[in-house]
Amino acid sequence: MEIRTHQCIDAAICGHPLHVDSGYSRIELLTSSVMAADRSGLVHGGFIFGLADYAAMIAVNHPNVVLGAADVKFLKPVRVGETVVAEARVEEVQGKKNWVAVSVMIDREIVFQGMFTCFVPEKHVLDAN
Numbered sequence: 001m002e003i004r005t006h007q008c009i010d011a012a013i014c015g016h017p018l019h020v021d022s023g024y025s026r027i028e029l030l031t032s033s034v035m036a037a038d039r040s041g042l043v044h045g046g047f048i049f050g051l052a053d054y055a056a057m058i059a060v061n062h063p064n065v066v067l068g069a070a071d072v073k074f075l076k077p078v079r080v081g082e083t084v085v086a087e088a089r090v091e092e093v094q095g096k097k098n099w100v101a102v103s104v105m106i107d108r109e110i111v112f113q114g115m116f117t118c119f120v121p122e123k124h125v126l127d128a129n
Contacts, residue, residue, distance in 0.1 A: 005057050014053075015086065020061065024088065029084050030083050031078060049072065053067055067119075068118065073113050077111075
């Protein structure tokens with residue numbers, strides 16, 4: 001399935017799509033040293049959130065989709081060099097509002113979970129007209 005949104009995302013920081021289907025996405029991210037929060041190699045949570053957000057956007061897969069809210073839990077730490085995989089599934093749609101469940105895993109062990117509220121406005125949020 002063609003990806004219709006967030007086409008300028010840098011895969012090195014937000015992940016590489018492995019599978020995209022209607023209402024579903026699976027994205028992989030190899031964490032790197034630039035993502036380290038400290039000398040122990042702990043990956044900053046913002047990179048994991050970015051991966052999950054990207055997965056949610058692609059699950060909705062509309063050119064105008066934007067994030068409105070997220071309720072997330074960081075369950076386990078991620079270390080530099082680990083590969084994380086996000087799976088996102090649209091759970092419910094009401095008009096322009098989509099609720100997308102996202103899990104991020106390392107070898108099928110969940111390290112992050114969230115519910116993302118995504119909106120699909122009629123025009124791009126930066127369109128002035």
